[in-house]
Amino acid sequence: MKKELRQAKIEQLINQRPLANQEELMAALKELGISATQATISRDIREMQIVKQQDAQGNLRYMIFKAHNSSEQDKLNKAIYDSVTAVILVEFMNVIHTTPRSANVLAAILDDLALEDIAGTVAGFDTVVVISPTRESAMKINTLFNEHLAHDELT
Missing domain, CATH: 1.10.10.10 (Winged helix-like DNA-binding domain superfamily/Winged helix DNA-binding domain)
Structure with missing residues (x-):
């Protein structure tokens, strides 16, 4: 078939x-x-x-998974706003905590973006581990998430 x-x-x-x-x-x-x-x-x-x-x-x-014609970056921003509760940098990885059952969706968005600062993702129930090729790349991802989290707290 x-x-x-x-x-x-x-x-x-x-x-x-x-x-x-x-x-x-x-x-x-x-x-x-x-x-x-x-x-x-x-x-x-x-x-x-x-x-x-x-x-x-x-x-x-x-x-x-469908996000109603929004750009990939918009999908990520919305997912951070809707579900991310904390981001922890650990060497060349970021451990991202989400609301329950949201980790797979966030990982799918990150995988679709195919960012050069992300080598891969592993998702569980409420946690995504984002693996970066270098510590500097991991720091960029951490900054991206924390900027959106800080912005969300202000709104």
Whole structure:
């Protein structure tokens, strides 16, 4: 099956019913007669910007990350304002604390920005570790976050 068709079915499934993990997504695809490996599903999830978020009933489920035509930098600024509670610089990394269940969305935004000062991100429940190639790069990221946090406190 072509990637575009598979990904269109994945988007349709995610919008139709709550799916909370790759196994549930693979089973739903199989019901439609679509066979895909875990590695393929994992790649699709990354390419399609699928994140886990809490739905209206409080359950975690896959959702496609969309930010209504705002620029990538605007997405980051909004995410900092909405969810970041603290930023701690540790050598060449920043440990960013967020509100519960917000870390994956923030990490996805940072990954999409593809900033040269970020080598990669690791997200958990309410924490994102941002790894930079150098201490100087990490300091730039720390300053970026702290400037937005300070600005948000003033408004």
